[in-house]
Amino acid sequence: MGRGLWARNLYEMRRTLEFGAVLLALLLAGCTAPPSKRRAGNLWDIGYLNSLPPPLDPEPVEPLLHSESFPHMVGDVAIWGHPSDPNQSLVIATDLSRKGAILVFDTEGKPVQTLDGIAMPYGVEVQTQFNFGRREIDIVATIERETNRLRIFGINPTKRKLWEISGDTKLFSENFPPDTSAQGLALYRSQTDERTYAFVSRKRNNDEGGIILQYELVAKDGRISLKFIRDFGDFSHRGIVKVLLADDYLGYLYYVDRSAGIRKYSAEPHLYGVNHELAQFGAAGWRDYPTGLALWNSRVVGKGYIMSVEKLIDRTALRTFKREGEVDEPNRHNIEGIYRTISSSDISGIDICLLPMKMFPEGLIVVANQNSSTLDYYSWRSIRSQNLSVRQRQTLRDNSVNWDSNSAPTNESGSGAKAPRSEESGEGTNSDELTRNSIQ
Numbered sequence: 410m411g412r413g414l415w416a417r418n419l420y421e422m423r424r425t426l427e428f429g430a431v432l433l434a435l436l437l438a439g440c441t442a443p444p445s446k447r448r449a450g451n452l453w454d455i456g457y458l459n460s461l462p463p464p465l466d467p468e469p470v471e472p473l474l475h476s477e478s479f480p481h482m483v484g485d486v487a488i489w490g491h492p493s494d495p496n497q498s499l500v501i502a503t504d505l506s507r508k509g510a511i512l513v514f515d516t517e518g519k520p521v522q523t524l525d526g527i528a529m530p531y532g533v534e535v536q537t538q539f540n541f542g543r544r545e546i547d548i549v550a551t552i553e554r555e556t557n558r559l560r561i562f563g564i565n566p567t568k569r570k571l572w573e574i575s576g577d578t579k580l581f582s583e584n585f586p587p588d589t590s591a592q593g594l595a596l597y598r599s600q601t602d603e604r605t606y607a608f609v610s611r612k613r614n615n616d617e618g619g620i621i622l623q624y625e626l627v628a629k630d631g632r633i634s635l636k637f638i639r640d641f642g643d644f645s646h647r648g649i650v651k652v653l654l655a656d657d658y659l660g661y662l663y664y665v666d667r668s669a670g671i672r673k674y675s676a677e678p679h680l681y682g683v684n685h686e687l688a689q690f691g692a693a694g695w696r697d698y699p700t701g702l703a704l705w706n707s708r709v710v711g712k713g714y715i716m717s718v719e720k721l722i723d724r725t726a727l728r729t730f731k732r733e734g735e736v737d738e739p740n741r742h743n744i745e746g747i748y749r750t751i752s753s754s755d756i757s758g759i760d761i762c763l764l765p766m767k768m769f770p771e772g773l774i775v776v777a778n779q780n781s782s783t784l785d786y787y788s789w790r791s792i793r794s795q796n797l798s799v800r801q802r803q804t805l806r807d808n809s810v811n812w813d814s815n816s817a818p819t820n821e822s823g824s825g826a827k828a829p830r831s832e833e834s835g836e837g838t839n840s841d842e843l844t845r846n847s848i849q
Contacts, residue, residue, distance in 0.1 A: 469724040469750040470792050472785035476518040481506035483777040485758035487535045495764035500775050501549055503530035516766050528555035532594035539605050541628045552591045561633045576632030595653035597676050608662055610650040620644035641684040645669045654702035665699050688740035701759040718759050724750045749795045755780040
């Protein structure tokens with residue numbers, strides 16, 4: 410009897426151990442990644458990487474140099490690329506005050522010129538190839554907020570100086586409410602009729618008109634005046650629309666609406682259905698909201714990225730959207746999965762010039778840093794080669810874009826004048842060198 414009871418207990422114990430072994434095997438099978446999600450050589454499967462917690466942000470890139478501090482507060486910034494010598498390019502910015510000014514610097518951050526007497530200059534834009542009567546000139550424009558008009562200046566490429574050529578540039582006629590005020594600015598040169606236009610956003614559109622106004626710039630008697638063309642554009646009535654970006658080659662206007670994201674419209678005023686919104690993207694995924702937009706043109710005509718600036722706690726994220734959209738869906742602009750960070754904080758403006766310069770062999774990015782009230786100069790080479798996490802590097806490999814180092818830089822405007830501000834002329838890179846201009 411004792412031996413039989415012992416044998417029965419031994420049998421039940423064995424059954425229990427067998428059941429436990431099966432249960433443990435099932436648990437291990439559920440926790441272990443399949444072979445496709447295990448490490449293979451030096452690369453990680455992206456599906457496995459996406460299941461991991463987000464990596465820490467890489468250390469932000471530091472600027473190579475700063476301008477001197479502005480007298481009041483730095484506002485916006487634009488870069489004029491010299492047509493023959495990139496090292497002679499100019500960085501043009503606004504000093505935001507009722508006693509404001511336009512300040513001009515060289516590519517080493519040294520002051521070149523100051524244009525005083527501009528009351529609250531909002532935004533600054535550079536446009537090339539403006540038809541100024543018998544010749545074409547490059548121009549600079551800013552909004553004088555206190556008087557609701559544009560202040561327009563010509564650029565002398567030899568002396569590297571600005572001179573004023575404003576004519577009748579009053580914004581908002583008697584048809585608009587008296588409290589209407591200008592906020593944001595973008596200049597646009599049409600590839601269709603070769604005319605130059607200004608897009609101006611207003612503070613509010615309670616009269617149910619568009620939030621964006623389009624004007625044609627007209628030269629007469631050595632001055633530039635404005636001709637009203639149309640108003641258009643939806644607005645969520647939250648915040649203020651003050652960030653605008655025009656794409657000369659593809660013919661689009663983008664602007665930031667805090668609740669709706671980035672809105673896209675045709676910049677051509679005479680197309681059928683031109684006031685119809687083409688796209689609305691970037692409405693989610695931000696830690697804050699974009700405070701600047703810039704165009705990054707690739708060597709392939711019509712391609713590149715829309716670069717946005719987002720303020721983080723102690724740094725700034727640069728995030729990108731495909732400029733050309735997706736295949737067969739040109740108005741679908743998905744946010745890129747990788748972002749890079751720079752150390753400047755509280756940025757109010759950004760511009761890009763991808764011409765090779767002495768201190769910036771692959772191009773220059775300048776941001777207006779309101780925290781320090783300076784212009785911060787960044788090397789594109791430093792930003793694109795920023796140390797990224799393993800997960801971010803693998804995303805770059807899986808979705809790489811190779812810039813062709815053997816191809817000449819494209820000139821989307823059809824002549825040599827537009828290239829300085831927007832086209833890359835530096836050396837080509839490959840995907841392992843982190844070529845993708847992405848910013849989450």
